[in-house]
Amino acid sequence: MIHVSFAAMIRMLGEGALQTLSLLPFCIAFSLAGGVLLGILQSSKLPVLNQLISLYVVVMRGIPPLIILFLVFFSANLESGVVSAIVALSIYHTAYVTEIVRGGIASIPKGQFEAGKSIALRNSRVMYHIIIPQIWRQILPALAGQYIILVKDTALVSVVGVREILWAGRQIMQLTYDPFPIYLLIGVFFYVICTLLEQLSVLAEKRVRIYASVPRGENR
Amino acid sequence: MDFTWRLVVQWGPQFLEGLRQTAYVFAVSMVTALLAGTFVALVSSTRSRPLRWACRGYISVFRNSPLLVQLFFIFYGLPFVGIRLSAFYCGVLAITLNEGAFVAEILRGTIQAVPQGDWEAGESLGLHRFQILRYVVLPQALRNAIPSLAGQASIILKDTSVLSLIMITELTRVSGLLYNKTFDTTGYVVVAAMYVTLFLIITQIAKTLESRLRVQR
Numbered sequence: 022m023i024h025v026s027f028a029a030m031i032r033m034l035g036e037g038a039l040q041t042l043s044l045l046p047f048c049i050a051f052s053l054a055g056g057v058l059l060g061i062l063q064s065s066k067l068p069v070l071n072q073l074i075s076l077y078v079v080v081m082r083g084i085p086p087l088i089i090l091f092l093v094f095f096s097a098n099l100e101s102g103v104v105s106a107i108v109a110l111s112i113y114h115t116a117y118v119t120e121i122v123r124g125g126i127a128s129i130p131k132g133q134f135e136a137g138k139s140i141a142l143r144n145s146r147v148m149y150h151i152i153i154p155q156i157w158r159q160i161l162p163a164l165a166g167q168y169i170i171l172v173k174d175t176a177l178v179s180v181v182g183v184r185e186i187l188w189a190g191r192q193i194m195q196l197t198y199d200p201f202p203i204y205l206l207i208g209v210f211f212y213v214i215c216t217l218l219e220q221l222s223v224l225a226e227k228r229v230r231i232y233a234s235v236p237r238g239e240n241r
Numbered sequence: 242m243d244f245t246w247r248l249v250v251q252w253g254p255q256f257l258e259g260l261r262q263t264a265y266v267f268a269v270s271m272v273t274a275l276l277a278g279t280f281v282a283l284v285s286s287t288r289s290r291p292l293r294w295a296c297r298g299y300i301s302v303f304r305n306s307p308l309l310v311q312l313f314f315i316f317y318g319l320p321f322v323g324i325r326l327s328a329f330y331c332g333v334l335a336i337t338l339n340e341g342a343f344v345a346e347i348l349r350g351t352i353q354a355v356p357q358g359d360w361e362a363g364e365s366l367g368l369h370r371f372q373i374l375r376y377v378v379l380p381q382a383l384r385n386a387i388p389s390l391a392g393q394a395s396i397i398l399k400d401t402s403v404l405s406l407i408m409i410t411e412l413t414r415v416s417g418l419l420y421n422k423t424f425d426t427t428g429y430v431v432v433a434a435m436y437v438t439l440f441l442i443i444t445q446i447a448k449t450l451e452s453r454l455r456v457q458r
Contacts, residue, residue, distance in 0.1 A: 083440030085402035176307035
């Protein structure tokens with residue numbers, strides 16, 4: 022048994038936290054881009070594509086992220102745990118973001134679409150210039166909730182060898198053989214990241230609300 | 242991604258055993274999570290401030306940290322302070338504590354959504370605060386919570402896959418064992434299909450329950 026000082030523990034877990042935090046922007050960006058794209062396609066009522074996207078969403082909602090992670094890691098020949106983790110988590114969370122975006126688009130009054138059409142905008146232009154800018158206020162809380170789930174799902178990626186918080190914790194445990202304080206500390210690390218994200222979303226919601234409640238001179 | 246039908250047949254009994262174990266863990270932890278969540282939601286709608294704070298603390302801690310960490314804490318950490326539980330009970334305990342917080346949060350929302358007039362009506366009938374909760378508010382709150390609870394049920398189903406990491410031989414671990422023996426990802430595909438099927442069954446049950454319990458107003 023080797024004694025590891027508290028400061029050393031924090032430092033090692035902090036390195037793990039950096040790895041976790043460096044996964045997040047990629048997963049968030051990919052799932053947001055994919056989700057918005059699929060959400061738009063889903064609300065434009067295309068016959069076959071629509072069913073395919075629904076199937077994808079249902080399948081992803083049914084499969085545990087761990088299985089998706091293993092499937093990607095063992096079958097896609099990516100050779101890197103980090104890349105498979107990003108791919109797997111993005112694939113998984115894109116489905117949820119798709120649902121959220123579809124809901125957001127459905128909450129915009131139909132008159133907005135008609136108004137866009139009546140000034141001779143193409144469908145894609147209506148989406149890009151009129152509908153999508155409006156959905157953020159609506160979907161921000163749900164989106165933030167989803168990304169907090171994403172943070173918690175990153176705890177799983179240590180099973181494919183990504184050196185994140187949980188992995189760092191297990192390394193320390195192999196030195197000290199005392200799991201009790203280490204898992205407590207790991208929990209604290211995740212708690213802090215999730216709480217920060219939550220506060221960030223509250224802040225963003227406020228910003229969006231202020232922005233939306235001050236019309237910039239035009240008729241709303 | 243490889244898929245070999247031969248392996249599906251060969252490992253049939255193991256898959257069925259894994260399915261049984263997954264269904265068992267799911268059923269047990271679903272019930273305990275519902276009970277824990279209802280209890281916490283009830284306690285957090287009492288007037289006592291310390292109790293409410295305790296509930297908020299519990300919900301906040303367990304909602305904002307990963308299930309896997311809680312599971313490892315219970316499985317590896319608790320024996321060091323003298324509490325020894327089997328892997329199965331560790332798994333159920335972790336899922337219960339984790340999902341109990343989510344269920345409590347859902348029910349807290351639906352309890353608050355019950356109109357104030359219902360409380361006053363109960364009081365005017367001379368019911369005790371607890372009786373109002375038990376007979377007037379909770380039945381409505383539970384019924385309104387069914388869609389959210391169904392979503393949570395499907396998350397609990399997915400949570401059970403994490404138990405493979407503490408050596409419980411449920412579906413995910415069976416597919417892992419198959420991969421370790423054959424380097425063939427068939428197991429993951431089969432198991433994924435089984436999870437989706439279970440998910441669809443849960444969704445269907447929730448839909449039926451919802452339409453059965455709908456009240457005509």
